[in-house]
Amino acid sequence: MLTMLHTSPVHVPVFDALRDEEAPGLALRHLVRPELLDRARAQGPDAVRQEVSATLVAAAADGARAALCTCSTLGSVAETAGAALGLPTLRVDRPMAAAAVAAGPRIAVLAALESTLAPTGELLAEEAERAGHAIDVRTVLVPGAWERFEAGDTEGYLAVVDDAARRVRDADVLVLAQASMAPVAGRPGLPVPALASPRPGLRAAAQLAASDTSFSGLRTM
Numbered sequence: 001m002l003t004m005l006h007t008s009p010v011h012v013p014v015f016d017a018l019r020d021e022e023a024p025g026l027a028l029r030h031l032v033r034p035e036l037l038d039r040a041r042a043q044g045p046d047a048v049r050q051e052v053s054a055t056l057v058a059a060a061a062d063g064a065r066a067a068l069c070t071c072s073t074l075g076s077v078a079e080t081a082g083a084a085l086g087l088p089t090l091r092v093d094r095p096m097a098a099a100a101v102a103a104g105p106r107i108a109v110l111a112a113l114e115s116t117l118a119p120t121g122e123l124l125a126e127e128a129e130r131a132g133h134a135i136d137v138r139t140v141l142v143p144g145a146w147e148r149f150e151a152g153d154t155e156g157y158l159a160v161v162d163d164a165a166r167r168v169r170d171a172d173v174l175v176l177a178q179a180s181m182a183p184v185a186g187r188p189g190l191p192v193p194a195l196a197s198p199r200p201g202l203r204a205a206a207q208l209a210a211s212d213t214s215f216s217g218l219r220t221m
Helices: 009-020 033-043 045-061 075-085 092-102 114-131 145-150 155-165 181-184 198-210
Strands: 003-004 027-032 065-067 090-091 106-111 136-141 173-176
Touching: 003 009, 003 045, 003 198, 009 027, 009 181, 009 198, 027 045, 033 045, 033 106, 033 114, 045 065, 045 075, 065 075, 065 198, 075 090, 075 114, 090 092, 092 106, 092 114, 092 173, 092 198, 106 114, 106 155, 114 136, 114 145, 145 155, 155 173, 155 181, 173 181
Parallel strands: 003 027, 003 065, 065 090, 106 136, 106 173
Antiparallel strands: none
C-alpha cells in the first residue's frame, strides 16, 4: 500500500486517476491534513516535523510500504522523517526536479505559495548537485493564485497560473511548483516547456511501494 499525505482534498481524485493509469491495482490510502500546511506557512516547515513523523509512523502501522507527500512546502520534512523512520518516503516534486535539471540550466519556477519557493529551490539545487549540473533558477510567485485555490475557484486559479506561464521567457524549462497546477502543463502554446509533479511523482512512489526490499520495518527513534 502507498500512503499519500495531502494538504488539500482536491488531490485525492487526481491521484486516484493517475494510479489507475500508472499502477492499476496499487492500494492507496489518502491522508488529508490541511492544518499542517497552515502551520508550516505561519511558523515554517520545521514546526510540523513532529506531526509529519507521527503521521508516517501511523501510516506504516496501517500497512504502508511507502509514502508520497504531495505538498511541496512539506516535501523535505516528509522525506527526512521517512528516512529516520525507515519508511521510504518521496516528495512528489523530486522526479519533476530531476527532469527539470536534465532539461537545461535555465529553470523558471512558478509558485502559488511563497512558502514553496525556498523548498523548491533547495530541491532543484540538490538534484543539480546529484547530476553534476550548474543551474540558474528564477522564481515567479503568481499573485492572487492561492486565494483563488482556497476559495475553490479552480478555473480562476488555473487561469492566472496559465497567464503567468505564458509570460515566462528566457528559460529552458518551467517548473510548476504546486501539484494543483498540473493541468496547465498540458495546455498548448506555452512559450517554455512546462513540467508538473503528480504523474512522475506517483509513478516513482508506486515503484517504491512495489519493491520487495523497500521497507523492512520502522526504526526506533
